[in-house]
Amino acid sequence: MQVPYDLTSYVRVLKLASTPSWEEFSQIAKIAGAGIGLVGLMGFVIFLLMSFITNPPV
Structure with a gap:
């Protein structure tokens, strides 16, 4: 591992990076929030299906 070379490449990337x-930023936050909500909804639906399968209503 060449430490000086790695450090210069990291510095170069940080110089090229810019604040959105x-x-x-708001578009990325909306898309990420929608993805989190979708995964949560899928988990809830799976939970409901599994609870009906293991304990059917009487």
Whole structure:
């Protein structure tokens, strides 16, 4: 592992990185929130299906 070479490449990447605009940040946050909500909804549906399968209503 070449430490000086790795450090210079990390510094170069950090110099190229920029702060996203508010529009870009809000779009990314909406998409990430929708993904989290979708995964949670799928988990809830699976939970309901499994609870009906293991304990059917009488």
